[in-house]
Amino acid sequence: MSDWATVLNVWSNITIIIASLLCIGYVAKKNPIDKLSMFFAGLTGLIGIGSTIYHVYGTTWAQLTDIVPVWTFMVTYTGAAMYYMLGWSKRMTTLCMILFMTSLAATGVFHIEAPAVPWIPGAVMLWIFYIVLSRKGAAVAYGMRNAAACFTVAIPVKTLDPYACMHAVIGTHWVWHIIIAVMLTYLVTSMHDYRTKDTPSDKLDHISE
Numbered sequence: 001m002s003d004w005a006t007v008l009n010v011w012s013n014i015t016i017i018i019a020s021l022l023c024i025g026y027v028a029k030k031n032p033i034d035k036l037s038m039f040f041a042g043l044t045g046l047i048g049i050g051s052t053i054y055h056v057y058g059t060t061w062a063q064l065t066d067i068v069p070v071w072t073f074m075v076t077y078t079g080a081a082m083y084y085m086l087g088w089s090k091r092m093t094t095l096c097m098i099l100f101m102t103s104l105a106a107t108g109v110f111h112i113e114a115p116a117v118p119w120i121p122g123a124v125m126l127w128i129f130y131i132v133l134s135r136k137g138a139a140v141a142y143g144m145r146n147a148a149a150c151f152t153v154a155i156p157v158k159t160l161d162p163y164a165c166m167h168a169v170i171g172t173h174w175v176w177h178i179i180i181a182v183m184l185t186y187l188v189t190s191m192h193d194y195r196t197k198d199t200p201s202d203k204l205d206h207i208s209e
Contacts, residue, residue: 005170009055012174015181016048023188030196036080037192043073044184051177074122075101077187081125085140085194086132100125116159123151139197143190150183 023041027033046069054066078100082093103121110117126148133141158176165171 008174012177013048013052019181019185020045140190140194147186154179
């Protein structure tokens, strides 16, 4: 990997940190503040910081600062979206999360040969969220659609990075960071808007659990 590629990979993480700050400001405007949405907004910032640390140092411990926030976001957001946004029962959510985690484990086997493959279950889930929200007539369905579209585009961009690095001065990983920043913004704001604006009053007790 060239020095230019490394520099771009490091500095492109600023877009994720900016996305976090924008989301924090967006969530903070609502009183009372939705704690779950703020959690995801803050976690977005940790994703950007962790990725920066990893691209600067490239060590095993630095990789953990990159991996832990990302997968924490993916798993917790998926469960929260199933329960709060789709309105699935705890039993249904638990069952679907077991299936989701199993799919992550199955695709994770290919993370060395095909690093983008483990992300595919996440993209599939976002499209499922969009379809269900759309059928419910939820206003945030468009935000989930945009997030799903971003992730769908980002996966092949990530796939191309090793080949781009071999034949060009810069790779495509920095583009992945920018697209992910946009996707995370849509995810956080969609969660926030659904929990504070798009939810019928008879579901408020469910949200406060």
